[in-house]
Amino acid sequence: MSHTVRDKSKLLARVRRMSGQMEALERALQAEKGCAEILHQIAAVRGAINGLMAEVLEEHVRTHVADPAITSDAARMLGAEELIAVLRTYIK
Amino acid sequence: MSHTVRDKSKLLARVRRMSGQMEALERALQAEKGCAEILHQIAAVRGAINGLMAEVLEEHVRTHVADPAITSDAARMLGAEELIAVLRTYIK
Amino acid sequence: MSHTVRDKSKLLARVRRMSGQMEALERALQAEKGCAEILHQIAAVRGAINGLMAEVLEEHVRTHVADPAITSDAARMLGAEELIAVLRTYIK
């Protein structure tokens, strides 16, 4: 079972919290709040998405690359290459 | 008038598109999609929030720091310090 | 006078400290140190270059965009566009 299935309820809770942050941002724009407040809310969403990315990547490493229970070398290599593809787009 | 008011409909359209991406991510988690797909969707949201941040910051620079129509030195300095505060949390 | 001229000795001190970090990284590779140590040293250099970038950008905003002493609108707009060009490559 993949970690995104195992951790489903925790991840959904995070995603719903972020949807709430997006709605707050939408309301702030509608209410014509000052741009300092808007920037602050955008930065909060960005922090949340980075936190989610870090959490999912971490569990990806543990479950699909490092887990001693993985018995297929090919499956482990696939997990590693998926990780590397994400790192390449991220670190630049 | 602040740029987040002037550009309100454009910014709201962006924010709603991102809310749609968040809903797609929620559905993918619910449907227990593979983690490579989940990571891909998270990366898409991250790209969108960074794009929004860049756009709002750009207009902040133009409207609250550089605009020749700003007549108060204090207002211009405030716009600059707000920008610098965001840059400090961003570039590290 | 540009801020990179005014702050020249402070900026040179930072750059020389970073050159020292690069030499330490080169020595660690030569000495075949463990990769955890190498990664740690690379992260240190990355932190230093981001710190330098943030400092120079901050002074750029203050000196070439926000300074009330700027008398030419065109000069102020040029300073703003240079800043925006850097932000665009940075925030993505």
Place this chain on the structure above:
Amino acid sequence: MSHTVRDKSKLLARVRRMSGQMEALERALQAEKGCAEILHQIAAVRGAINGLMAEVLEEHVRTHVADPAITSDAARMLGAEELIAVLRTYIK
């Protein structure tokens, strides 16, 4: 053998190229070049250090986490945890 030992000459070539970029930046500051040029050179060094980080992390994943030749579960878990520690500081 660690990847930073196996790839030693390639990594040293990258580090020396970056040291050359640092010297160019030092000379530009000494020569009181314009701040747009200074910012451009800082961005080049930052791109180079990120590229080096991505390369070393990639090889870390392949060699210390995913390699089927790793026979000790504990060694594999250690490689994974070192990677996760770097990701945590990086993705935020």
